[in-house]
Amino acid sequence: xxxxxxxxxxxxxxxxxxxxxxxxxxxxxxxxxxxxxxxxxxxxxxxxxxxxxxxxxxxxxxxxxxxxxxxxxxxxxxxxxxxxxxxxxxxxxxxxxxxxxxxxxxxxxxxxxxxxxxxxxxxxxxxxxxxxxxxxxxxxxxxxxxxxxxxxxxxxxxxxxxxxxxxxxxxxxxxxxxxxxxxxxxxxxxxxxxxxxxxxxxxxxxxxxxxxxxxxxxxxxxxxxxxxxxxxxxxxxxxxxxxxxxxxxxxxxxxxxxxxxxxxxxxxxxxxxxxxxxxxxxxxxxxxxxxxxxxxxxxxxxxxxxxxxxxxxxxxxxxxxxxxxxxxxxxxxxxxxxxxxxxxxxxxxxxxxxxxxxxxxxxxxxxxxx
Numbered sequence: 001x002x003x004x005x006x007x008x009x010x011x012x013x014x015x016x017x018x019x020x021x022x023x024x025x026x027x028x029x030x031x032x033x034x035x036x037x038x039x040x041x042x043x044x045x046x047x048x049x050x051x052x053x054x055x056x057x058x059x060x061x062x063x064x065x066x067x068x069x070x071x072x073x074x075x076x077x078x079x080x081x082x083x084x085x086x087x088x089x090x091x092x093x094x095x096x097x098x099x100x101x102x103x104x105x106x107x108x109x110x111x112x113x114x115x116x117x118x119x120x121x122x123x124x125x126x127x128x129x130x131x132x133x134x135x136x137x138x139x140x141x142x143x144x145x146x147x148x149x150x151x152x153x154x155x156x157x158x159x160x161x162x163x164x165x166x167x168x169x170x171x172x173x174x175x176x177x178x179x180x181x182x183x184x185x186x187x188x189x190x191x192x193x194x195x196x197x198x199x200x201x202x203x204x205x206x207x208x209x210x211x212x213x214x215x216x217x218x219x220x221x222x223x224x225x226x227x228x229x230x231x232x233x234x235x236x237x238x239x240x241x242x243x244x245x246x247x248x249x250x251x252x253x254x255x256x257x258x259x260x261x262x263x264x265x266x267x268x269x270x271x272x273x274x275x276x277x278x279x280x281x282x283x284x285x286x287x288x289x290x291x292x293x294x295x296x297x298x299x300x301x302x303x304x305x306x307x308x309x310x311x312x313x314x315x316x317x318x319x320x321x322x323x324x325x326x327x328x329x330x331x332x333x334x335x336x337x338x339x340x341x342x343x344x345x346x347x348x349x350x351x352x353x354x355x356x357x358x359x360x361x362x363x364x365x366x367x368x369x370x
Contacts, residue, residue, distance in 0.1 A: 021077045028073025032066045039065060052123060056115035064108040071100045098158050106151035113143045137202070138195040141222065187223040190239030194220055199242070204251040211245055213237065255290055255314035256323040262334065263306025268343035272299060272307055278337045283313050286333075288326045290316045306346030 039062045046054040075097040082093060117140040200206045200217055206227065207214035215229035225242070227235045264272055280297040283289050293314040301308040311334070315326050338345060 020080055024073055024077045024080070028070060031073070032069045035065050035069060036062065052116060052119045056112060056119050059115050060108055060111035064104050064111070067107075068101065068104050071097060071104065075100075095158060095160075099155050102151055102155050102158065106147050109147045110144055113140055113147070116140075137220065184223065186240035186243075187238045190241070190243050191220065191222045191225075194225070194239060194242060199247050200249050200251075204249055207248050207250065208245050209248065211241070213245075251318075253318050255293055255316065256318055258311065258313050258315065258327050258330065260331070261300065261308050261310045262338075263303060263308045263346040264338065265344050265346045266305075266307060268341075269307060271341045271343045272309070275337060275341050275343060276309055278341075279311065279334055282333050282337065283311065283330070286326075286330065288315055288317065288329075290314045305348050 039058060043055055043058045043062065046058055075093055078093050117136050120136055194200075202217050202220060204217050205215070206217060213227065213235065215227040215235060217225065218228050218234070219226040221239075223239060224236045225239055227237060229235050264275070268275075276297050276299060280295070283295055283297065284291055289295070290313075294312060295314075296312040297309065299307065299309045311330075315323055317323055317326065335345070
């Protein structure tokens with residue numbers, strides 16, 4: 001019996017580290033479950049508010065916090081295994097744990113930036129406020145790029161690499177990379193100019209007189225801009241293209257113009273002036289016409305088969321469908337005014353003058369008598 005006691009004590013000491021690892025994994029599992037439930041409850045509560053930051057932070061924390069708990073627990077368990085086995089591979093556990101924590105922190109910041117952008121757009125839209133999607137997207141991309149670069153450099157420093165040496169190599173290699181990827185860099189700076197100069201933003205209708213480009217801007221990336229044409233086809237344009245072409249942005253027009261020429265018959269010359277006066281009065285009193293802008297109704301030309309006058313005015317709306325409804329209403333009203341004055345809209349005609357038959361017969365008879 002006395003001989004079995006040292007062996008039992010030795011067995012207990014040998015098996016203790018297995019129990020410790022089991023306890024650590026179990027506690028890690030419980031902590032991860034509790035953290036998940038707690039953060040989910042907090043997110044459901046804060047998501048009901050109209051603030052941008054509270055639910056953004058909680059939502060960004062949910063998965064990274066669980067991952068951080070598992071990294072700490074597994075690193076602790078591996079450290080115990082390393083103390084027991086004394087294998088050289090376990091020397092790097094502390095370094096790998098630090099790199100993993102840096103990665104999780106960068107993941108949290110990435111999610112936070114993205115959540116803040118999405119919440120800002122959604123909650124501003126619910127409040128009826130104008131949302132500057134292009135600026136929000138640009139700031140979000142710059143912050144995420146900064147997070148990636150900073151976390152990468154910190155991770156390299158943690159792994160034992162010299163950050164100053166990496167930056168020096170990047171400065172020398174940047175020249176070669178610049179020549180090899182000049183088109184990529186041109187598109188990158190083209191996208192940067194779009195974000196800074198703001199010739200258009202997401203949702204704008206744009207067109208170019210220099211290229212066959214027309215449609216609605218769907219996405220502005222660092223390399224490409226996606227424009228949805230009016231036949232619903234996506235058009236992907238390198239950003240460098242916008243530095244060398246003219247771009248029109250009809251979405252930013254203040255009014256839409258109505259410019260039409262209408263012709264009356266020559267028989268209605270005496271009715272032309274009162275018709276012009278009535279048309280001008282109708283446009284001046286029309287509720288959808290912006291009378292602060294140029295409004296003209298003038299006799300324009302003695303055309304080949306008509307007396308032409310034109311109307312030149314601007315609508316208050318800039319919406320395409322509303323504009324055509326207003327224009328249709330105005331043209332119908334002009335047709336009613338012309339009909340009310342007993343006039344008619346002219347159409348191309350030709351007049352042939354034929355000598356009178358009696359004169360032609362008398363001339364023939366006279367020549368016969370001679």
